[in-house]
Amino acid sequence: MEMNEDESHQQRARPRLDRFKRQWHKFSSNPLSLMGLAVVILLILAAILAKVVAPHPDHSGLFLDFSNANQAPSLRYLAGTDEYGRDILSRMLVGLRYSLGIGLLVLALSVPLGVLLGAIAGHYRHTWVDTAIMRSTDLFMAIPPLILALVVCAMFTPGYFFAALGIATAWWPWYTRLTYSLFTSLSNELYIKYAELGGATHWHIILKETLPNAVSPIFTKMSLDMGMIIIIASSMSFVGLGVQPPKPSLGSMVAEGMKYLPEYWWISVFPAMMVVLIVLGFNLLGDGLRDVFAIEEI
């Protein structure tokens, strides 16, 4: 995406806006990326407005209506009802809220920590700080993330926050590694050398010079990770280590529906398809971002 010479001269007045326009042009030229963006925006809106758009908002909690239990999808219950006669669609919308929320919570817990440690280790390369930080990432990456998340979560009381904490425990090292490699490759840039020679403080170099140039790969990874995290979170709530009943979560809805296969297939199948839709949206969006920023290492 290089511009030719005259174009860059004319547009130098507002470089940031122009760069954004150029990137948007590239992003929007791929229909799949646009689809991903649309899906993600729709899902976020649906999650925020869950209680408003849900046909039966009260079905998301403790609600019993045994006369309508296990109803097949119909006009009244678009995705059918579960064993307690609760509307699956309404519960999916509220479950979507928890799913997106847990994705954001995990990123909010792991990204700042991971990036900060990676930045420090990358800045103080080849010192004991580097060794200590990068070796401790090895410790947390020594077992599969889902297992580490389960172990951490199961130690505390099962629930929304501890599920997120568990996943975050397994997640931050990836951001440390990514930031570390970005800092390593950026450290030879001339503007960093100038800042060092000019007597800038370490914090200035880390936060003001290097980090801003490492932001786009980190954001792209966040978008690509959302899908993965939501899959892990729903797997955890599948085994009961997530949002606790009667609150709905997509994973536990799938698990509850397992008992009623194959007669009442809709109880499991629709929430599972919702997870697929979420992951699809975030992956398409992330792939689009990756193409725009031309990032190879993620």
Add this chain to the structure above:
Amino acid sequence: MQNMALFILRRIGYGLLVLLSLSFVVLSFIRLIPGDPVRMSLGPTASEKVVREVRSELYLDRPIPVQYFYWLRGVLRHGDFGKSLFTHRAVSKDIAEFLPRSMELAACSALLILVFGVLLGTLSALFRDTWLDNLLRFFAYLGVVTPPYAIAIFFLLLFAFYWKFFPIGGMPAFPEELRVTGMLTFDALIEGRFPLFFDSLWHLILPAVSLSLGSIAYQARIHRSSMIDNINKDYISFARVVGVRKTTLTLKHLMKPSFIPTLTIFGLQVAALLGNAFLIEVIFRYPGFSRYSLQVIMTKDPYGIVAVTMVFGIVFALVNILLDVGVAWLDPRVRLQAPE
């Protein structure tokens, strides 16, 4: 070659160091958090005296470093990983029973991933931008975004409930006299019990396919792009110009370098298999190690949890070492470097 041996030794040494620290962290962590696993395991009716005895038998009443020392001594001396509060027997016995079953499942899945991932990726790359490529890429993307448990449920509905082609789960009983490796399918085969072999293979197919489908899709994507990268390289054009036969060109000049990223991803996928096997084993009621792990984790069984993390850590480390060695073998430019 000497370089390689040194590299492997160093990596094993470093892996052991990581595992030792990890076991200490996990064991301390279990001790530090509130809750009494012994009381939980024995139930509210057990007398205080019995609870105290069990606690002392498991060194849970000692300071953490002392408890860790006893645990480590047991592991090093007799391969004894302590006693499980969940199954009420030695954890090493549990591992010996359940781990081979999961390895059997993982081996099946790994085979599927390698064969179909490479096959579909190659087809996609050779017929680039045709309808076949587009179709394969569509399914590959779908496979990547669908969680394994969702695939398992769709497959269960379709192939077990609707078409009744495969069993809905479980495994045939393991005749004790057969036990050699602990892998039912394998043991039945080498003992010549063919009906049992086919029966157990039949039960293995649906879980293995559900477990591997996402990875097959991802593997195919990686292999496709890696082959396309290489197709455009000069040395391929050169080989074509000087008249190297098309099959030789594809199989030797194109395939070998294309396997480098494929192999890296394959290792990561195999490691991911173990984690993903959790829900697959639960859904198909498969008597494997992942289901056992889940149960010990949920009951906060201290030695069970430590053993589970150790087993996964060992498998993870071995896969990674094998991976680095494999990549170094395929790519002569790679110089092996182990942490000091």
